[in-house]
Amino acid sequence: MSNQPDRIIIFDTTLRDGEQSPGASLTVEEKLTIARALARLGVDIIEAGFPYSSPGDFEAVQKIATTIGTQTGPRICGLARATRNDIKAAAEALKPAFKSRIHTFLATSDIHLQHKLKKTRQEVLQIVPEMVAYAKSFVEDVEFSPEDAGRSDPEFLYQVLEKAIAAGATTVNIPDTVGYTTPGEFGALIKGIKDNVPNIDQAIISVHGHDDLGLAVANFLEAVKNGARQLECTINGIGERAGNAALEELVMALHVRRQYFNPFLGRPAESTEPLTNINTKEIYKTSRLVSNLTGMMVQPNKAIVGANAFAHESGIHQDGVLKNKLTYEIMDAESIGLNNNLIVLGKLSGRNAFRSRLKELGFELSDTDLNNAFLRFKDVADKKKDITDWDLEAIVNDEIQKAPELFRLELVQVSCGDHARPTATVTLRTPDGQELTDAAIGTGPVDAVYKAINRVVNVPNELIEFSVNAVTAGIDAMGEVTIRLRHEDRIYWGYAANTDIIVASACAYISALNRLYGSIQERASTYLPEVVLTSQG
Ligand SMILES: CC(=O)SCCNC(=O)CCNC(=O)[C@H](O)C(C)(C)COP(=O)(O)OP(=O)(O)OC[C@H]1O[C@@H](n2cnc3c(N)ncnc32)[C@H](O)[C@@H]1OP(=O)(O)O
Numbered sequence: 269m270s271n272q273p274d275r276i277i278i279f280d281t282t283l284r285d286g287e288q289s290p291g292a293s294l295t296v297e298e299k300l301t302i303a304r305a306l307a308r309l310g311v312d313i314i315e316a317g318f319p320y321s322s323p324g325d326f327e328a329v330q331k332i333a334t335t336i337g338t339q340t341g342p343r344i345c346g347l348a349r350a351t352r353n354d355i356k357a358a359a360e361a362l363k364p365a366f367k368s369r370i371h372t373f374l375a376t377s378d379i380h381l382q383h384k385l386k387k388t389r390q391e392v393l394q395i396v397p398e399m400v401a402y403a404k405s406f407v408e409d410v411e412f413s414p415e416d417a418g419r420s421d422p423e424f425l426y427q428v429l430e431k432a433i434a435a436g437a438t439t440v441n442i443p444d445t446v447g448y449t450t451p452g453e454f455g456a457l458i459k460g461i462k463d464n465v466p467n468i469d470q471a472i473i474s475v476h477g478h479d480d481l482g483l484a485v486a487n488f489l490e491a492v493k494n495g496a497r498q499l500e501c502t503i504n505g506i507g508e509r510a511g512n513a514a515l516e517e518l519v520m521a522l523h524v525r526r527q528y529f530n531p532f533l534g535r536p537a538e539s540t541e542p543l544t545n546i547n548t549k550e551i552y553k554t555s556r557l558v559s560n561l562t563g564m565m566v567q568p569n570k571a572i573v574g575a576n577a578f579a580h581e582s583g584i585h586q587d588g589v590l591k592n593k594l595t596y597e598i599m600d601a602e603s604i605g606l607n608n609n610l611i612v613l614g615k616l617s618g619r620n621a622f623r624s625r626l627k628e629l630g631f632e633l634s635d636t637d638l639n640n641a642f643l644r645f646k647d648v649a650d651k652k653k654d655i656t657d658w659d660l661e662a663i664v665n666d667e668i669q670k671a672p673e674l675f676r677l678e679l680v681q682v683s684c685g686d687h688a689r690p691t692a693t694v695t696l697r698t699p700d701g702q703e704l705t706d707a708a709i710g711t712g713p714v715d716a717v718y719k720a721i722n723r724v725v726n727v728p729n730e731l732i733e734f735s736v737n738a739v740t741a742g743i744d745a746m747g748e749v750t751i752r753l754r755h756e757d758r759i760y761w762g763y764a765a766n767t768d769i770i771v772a773s774a775c776a777y778i779s780a781l782n783r784l785y786g787s788i789q790e791r792a793s794t795y796l797p798e799v800v801l802t803s804q805g
């Protein structure tokens with residue numbers, strides 16, 4: 269049980285459910301970088317991954333347990349199906365953590381039992397306590413989730429939860445797995461659990477929810493009013509399908525409206541004590557970091573962390589804000605750590621200042637990576653007068669968070685204009701060291717470049733997202749390009765930044781193709797020649 273019963277426990281699952289966002293897969297190093305940022309943000313628990321699911325995830329959980337799961341750090345959690353092998357793998361990966369948790373789950377809705385698990389309710393009532401007890405043989409802290417609780421028969425759910433708690437579950441997590449419930453229903457479900465599970469006082473009630481109807485955060489807030497004390501959420505709301513409940517929205521709702529929520533936690537309404545352990549000033553930085561490392565861009569009108577969240581465009585609003593910010597702002601931009609993006613570095617800056625600014629932005633680089641990023645920074649600083657935090661992020665993303673360099677761009681040249689057919693020539697170095705050149709005509713210069721690249725790489729793919737942004741204002745701004753492409757059932761992303769947006773577009777495309785090509789090679793080496801020899805993308 270929480271030793272702060274009147275606080276809401278923040279369980280971050282960016283590295284587990286968040287990573288289940290199509291195309292958002294992270295390397296072990298990227299996961300470590302995000303875990304460090306989550307620890308700085310002050311989350312109580314980090315769900316670091318699903319150790320049984322792959323050797324890479326096992327390694328990531330183990331490394332996070334070792335380096336972040338220290339005595340003063342957050343509790344580290346690993347997910348496991350209700351099977352011995354999954355639970356054993358989670359226990360093994362979590363061993364180095366000072367505080368650990370095994371999170372095991374089994375669905376309880378009839379739809380999942382009949383069609384997916386092919387198990388009866390009776391079998392579930394037998395497996396759950398067995399597996400919770402098995403998890404308990406490794407760690408003190410065990411969480412159990414009845415998957416698809418939102419569509420489960422409440423009477424059956426009560427029985428399963430009672431058995432899980434009796435077997436040692438210290439947290440019972442109620443997932444709205446498919447984002448189906450409405451706030452009133454979800455609040456009532458939590459109240460029903462509180463009222464009908466006889467041993468519920470021996471466990472913390474947690475909630476987990478998806479945003480298929482855009483209701484995840486609203487559902488959680490109703491759950492808090494009805495007794496939930498742990499919220500499972502992700503940075504920027506990333507996650508399976510439409511995503512999970514967004515950490516920044518939940519935390520800021522509880523922060524800004526704490527006088528409304530205080531009485532539900534048994535506090536005097538006027539108490540100014542925070543409701544969570546989150547350091548809200550770390551929110552913006554963490555959001556940028558997760559967006560940069562996953563390639564999941566934040567929509568401009570996204571609550572709390574969107575580019576427009578604190579921007580005022582129309583005259584009446586601007587007039588009001590100039591007279592008093594309270595007219596149109598319910599929270600201070602500084603409360604989420606959004607400052608004025610001060611210019612901190614220039615072309616005369618040295619490595620130490622560069623390293624320390626990157627550290628503040630959440631990036632801790634090896635000496636080699638730092639050196640590469642520093643050379644790139646000097647190069648950009650020669651072309652561009654002011655270097656802002658956003659430029660630095662773009663440089664680090666471009667230089668350091670690269671896909672494996674299988675194909676490399678050697679040359680890109682375009683000819684276009686209002687009286688010309690957009691034509692591109694590209695030269696690429698292939699993974700086996702050949703230099704291949706090809707050319708294509710397109711509807712515009714970027715289309716022509718992509719067609720020319722496809723003629724060389726020759727892996728079928730569908731471009732599903734292309735976005736180009738100026739990193740900062742000004743005619744000398746760097747352009748950053750993010751793209752997503754689909755090959756079969758998988759999505760791959762690519763990112764690049766350059767002062768020339770055609771070069772950035774070409775590099776972003778090649779970085780996505782390298783991820784795709786690397787993944788095909790990893791999955792089946794015999795499959796690759798077949799793909800390469802078939803139709804063009
Ligand atoms: C709601 C959620 O977010 S659940 C978490 C989702 N996350 C993931 O799936 C992570 C990535 N997953 C994986 O890497 C793989 O699915 C693995 C390694 C876990 C399993 O791979 P495979 O053994 O090939 O199984 P596959 O994925 O095809 O099917 C899942 C199996 O797990 C079973 N299963 C699903 N949930 C559970 C559970 N909670 N407890 C026990 N078994 C379960 C399914 O019934 C199915 O069993 P079957 O093979 O007997 O039909």
Ligand SMILES: CC(C)C(=O)C(=O)O
Nearest residue numbers: 373413415416443445
């Ligand atoms: C594993 C469980 C908690 C989950 O992610 C879900 O049900 O959405």
Ligand SMILES: [Mg+2]
Nearest residue numbers: 285445476508
């Ligand atoms: Mg989920």
